[in-house]
Amino acid sequence: MPAVSPAARDKAKTLLLRALGPSKVKTDPDDCAVYSRDESEAEGMVPDAVVLAEAAEDVLLALAVAREAGVPITPRAGGTGRTGGAVPVGGGIVLSLLGMNAIKEIDRREQIAVVGPGTVLSELHAAVEREGLFYPPDPNSSVGCALGGNVAENSGGPRGFKYGVTGDYVLGMEAFLIGGQRLSVGRRTRKGTTGYDLTSLLVGSEGTLAVFGDLTLRLLPKPEGLMTLMALFEDERGAARAVEEITGRGLIPRCIEFFDATTLQAVRDAKNPIDERARAMLMIEVDGDEAACEVASLGVADACEASGASEVLVAQEPAQREKLWAARKEMSPAVRKLAKHKLSEDVVVPRQQQGELLTRVRAVGERLGVRTLAYGHAGDGNFHVNFLWDDPDEVPRVDAAIEALFRDVIALGGTLTGEHGIGVLKAPYLPLEQASELIGVQRAIKGVFDPQGLLNPGKIFPARGHRDC
Ligand SMILES: Cc1cc2nc3c(=O)[nH]c(=O)nc-3n(C[C@H](O)[C@H](O)[C@H](O)COP(=O)(O)OP(=O)(O)OC[C@H]3O[C@@H](n4cnc5c(N)ncnc54)[C@H](O)[C@@H]3O)c2cc1C
Missing domain, CATH: 3.30.43.10 (Uridine Diphospho-n-acetylenolpyruvylglucosamine Reductase, domain 2)
Known part of the structure; x- marks a missing residue:
């Protein structure tokens, strides 16, 4: 600093x-x-x-x-x-940058959009869909977050399972450097390999290398139809098995969202009637033309039943779908009410390890006496593991639980963050995942863009290494 x-x-x-x-x-x-x-x-x-x-x-x-x-x-x-x-x-x-929020261009033939960095994501979604186009990245904060933040965090969201994350849709950007220099990075074409891929370097750089101005984004045609499924399970391992079964059959729903027992209870408490016996839930969505949706939803329902689902509901009409998604939308505020403080760690593990991860999360919580819950983008193996506490005295135990989680994630072949970035909160743990040589190369890159260390200091890089590294 x-x-x-x-x-x-x-x-x-x-x-x-x-x-x-x-x-x-x-x-x-x-x-x-x-x-x-x-x-x-x-x-x-x-x-x-x-x-x-x-x-x-x-x-x-x-x-x-x-x-x-x-x-x-x-x-x-x-x-x-x-x-x-x-x-x-x-x-x-x-x-x-929220004032720089103009949607400057939506080109249907080229299927690209050019937007200011303050454009609110839900407004871009609505604007491109009016043109029959589709911008897939969909963090659940879409009504409040803006494209500059999405690109800086390389944000994901439920649809990431089929469509990938923000970085998969960024073709280029204006980049402003400390001191006031302006660069035009990337391209407008769908392909291009001129020079180093600085666009990819800047995506996910968390505001530490450059400030983004206009962003050039790739769009897709809007999928014709959608079907939503809700599958209930008596335990978390059943839900984890279903995710493996779905992907093992080669099915690619656009999202597979997981809720554990504590999350489900919070959603019930927010007046969503979900069977009391269920201890885990998957929300799955398939898209495509009518026939493709029909085939995919039958396959997904069968995979869930084969993995022990106690109930599978299918919704095709917008009103029915809205009702099912209400549970997902209520989830974040419902979980927020469970304690004064909540930390959400968005770890990722290989899909085959997700049942093991959930078991370990529960074990860590019980061993250290910390309340935990987990939900998230199960298709990507990306879980939001939440730690809850009310009293400041609990903080050392929460810190120990977070570290234990990160160690488990790394041991299972995973990574510390799937979409939220490192920021301030995860910086001390970076050396658990990355070798000092790799961190050193990244620090050197930071030095090229920002020799005085003035652009968003204190992010990504730990002030000193983790005590065990
Ligand atoms: C309820 C809720 C649900 C969420 N769900 C998801 C989810 O499903 N998936 C997901 O990925 N995230 C999710 N998030 C996290 C968050 O919404 C994302 O990280 C989002 O992309 C942040 O965007 P923002 O506009 O709020 O950025 P900010 O919080 O303002 O900034 C984020 C980072 O971007 C940098 N930055 C901002 N603008 C620029 C710019 N123009 N140039 C360079 N750097 C810039 C900042 O310095 C900072 O490092 C959720 C958050 C909440 C509160």
């Missing part, structure tokens, strides 16, 4: 106010406080200034001021991140 003097902070405020004026620059601590947090447990400092960028020139100017004054600058889109990526851990400038 670069050391920042009070004089440097004052200089940054003065330069920003002079160049952009008070309508685009907030310096009142009460106005700035809301930018010190995101949707995670990460705690930041109240930033010295918040820039509400409306155009590329505002971004370039803020990046030039940050370097001239020597203060940190943290890009921010919707602030829905789960690992503290947009949290200004050293104060300085927060650069809000």
